[in-house]
Amino acid sequence: MKEIAEVVAVDGHRITLSTELKSACSGCVQKSTCGAGILSHIFADRNTQFTVESDVPVRVGEQVQLTMHEADFTRYALLLYGLPILVLLLLAMLLSALGTLPEWTVILLAFSGFAASFLALKQWFKRRDVKVQQLIRVTQAEASASHTVKS
Known part of the structure; x- marks a missing residue:
């Protein structure tokens, strides 16, 4: 690239x-x-x-x-875009399987996990900045x- x-x-x-x-x-x-x-x-x-x-x-x-390198670009793009969506889906499925929470709470918590995963990735990328810059x-x-x- x-x-x-x-x-x-x-x-x-x-x-x-x-x-x-x-x-x-x-x-x-x-x-x-x-x-x-x-x-x-x-x-x-x-x-x-x-x-x-x-x-x-x-x-x-x-x-x-x-x-x-294309492989490095693909790896980081999948991490940045794929992980938050995966967290959203897994949280929604897990919380729905519990069956004790109302639907609006499941949605709110799943999107909260989605947002939290972006914030966690942002912090992770900041700590790894030197490594990314070396790519x-x-x-x-x-x-x-x-x-x-x-x-």
Whole structure:
């Protein structure tokens, strides 16, 4: 998995990068006639910044290529999206099987577990941040992929 990012700041080996958040519509041929594609244009100017450690010599304003192995990306995506849904379903089934709680309580507790799993994952990712940052490899952007990001 590859992405082009712009170098925003350099502090020794720590590089702050900015990337444009893209929707799935950005690569679709029908984006100009589809309702979802039209809405994606409204929210097109979204950027995110993050810091990684790298030995690659870069300057502010330069374009770099970020690379992450597909297996690592898939693993973390499944964890982030799959675990909360699994918690929701398991809690709903377990609490329903008890048969002593009213339905509204089962729903409320299942969604509370869903939210709690997101918060737990957020804390887990914060503690593992260095490991996640090490999964991203920074290299010089290829000449054909280099372009200036509009400010």
